[in-house]
Amino acid sequence: MKLTKEEVLHVAALARLHMDDARIDTFADQLGHILEYVETLDRLDTKDVLPTFHAVGTQNAFREDIPAGHLDREAALANAPAADDGCFIVPKVIE
């Protein structure tokens, strides 16, 4: 099984990854190979099996809504590639 070029491009676009021609084939091959392997799961009938998303099965974790300490703005912005006047700077989104 090999993914098509279109499938790889579609998934890459969803994942916000840039995909050049040279890499499409490699990923198509490798992902296809892995997906073929995971299809062994189809051998099992799981119609009546509930899925497990959390191994230890905790319920919702609630707490009182009490304001507590938080990062100050300067610390939160210290790692930003671009920041000014207390804000993150990003490329223009709206024309």
Added chain:
Amino acid sequence: MDLYALSIHEAQDLLKSRKISSVELTRAVLSRIESIEPSVDAYITVTEDLALEQAEAADKMISENATQPLTGIPIAVKDLICTRGTATTCASKILETFVPPYDATVMAKLLAAGAVMTGKVNMDEFAMGSSTENSGFKITKNPWNLAHVPGGSSGGSAAAVAAGMCLGSLGSDTGGSIRQPAAHCGVVGVKPTYGRVSRFGLVAFASSLDQIGPLAKDVTDAAILLQLISGYDPKDSTSIDTPVPDFRKALTGDVQGLKIGIPKEYHTAEGMDPDVQSAVQNAMAVLKNAGAELVDVSLPHSQYAVAAYYLIAPAEASSNLARYDGVKYGLRDSSGANLLDMYQNTRSGGFGPEVQRRILLGTYALSAGYYDAYYKKASQIRTLIKNDFASAFDRCDIILSPVTPTPAFKIGENIDDPLTMYLSDIFTLSANLAGIPGLSVPCGLSRNGLPIGVQLMGRYFDESTILNAAFAFEQATDFHTLRPKL
């Protein structure tokens, strides 16, 4: 004896009785790092000045008789655990410049206990891999044979402990990332029960599987480290509020009547190295000799674990790693024309090939039309795997198996074949899917002189029993005293 070669509990005694100071101990470890780091490549960042500062503070604590279990002990930390003021890169170019503004809960606990941090150690990028070959910066070498991998993803943590470049370390385990490198480097590694240790400040890979744990020179050291990092944390809504027993006190060495389950599926797996097989069989004999009872058990869905894991973990990763967008921290590539270009160029330039492969796989498994066939199906299989363990633990107290099918492979041997690399996690990743604790303890050397580990898995929150069984094994053997010649 060289101070860097001490175990944590040996160093503790010497510090407490003032025979050595933490500054002396820390200097010995730092000079060990300086001399062998060029050949082992275990560290991404060595925090020399900080370590000496912390060592001085620790000596002061000791002089005031305020000693806690890890006071003054040099510890290395995997580079995906947030350390306030010290770069935390996840071995990724995308986080190369990231300096966390806060400490992970486990770090805060280490620091409060007066531990000394020697630095941040290497790993597979974002913990995705079994060899550290996926690090964005360097490949860590196995201290026992520099042509071989140390395992991964906590390869730096394991190599640093084995080579005396720290006294103990923290790693993280999502599918075997503590136990497998521990086995390959001849040290003890523990993956605690999911929820035992806070994940706050652990950079997320697969949130329902990730767990922080210790790597150490022997079981006693592992118990000391695990004690310190365990416990409920309101900052991690998946941590569990349950009492933490005294792990060191549990190390009685008495395994009389302990029922050890031997899963037939794990001992007849294809591709098992004969040296691994005989070392593990020897471990079974040693424990039986010490009074334990061996019981046959079955984990019938084991053969599906790798496939289920390699859908669930990448699916969670694809979602977790969506946050690296070039906006809030880390790398930004602003060469493109618009916001979308910035996202795509930043992510494609910043993530290495294995991380991109897993993001693509996970995105595919979660995408419209495929969710039921892949992610949901894998999560149903996860239930079956969990049930397998539940029935096995009706018949036994712990489960014994190999950690890996083979000793450490050569650098470069598997790098072009992701699926083969994934299959080497076959014995470890079920414990993550089920959430149960597991550990690796050294049980021999291969004919080529590479370490072999045996895995013990336990019931939920019953780390005590597997630690004690590993301790009993240590009492009867001397594998844990073997060190690589460097």
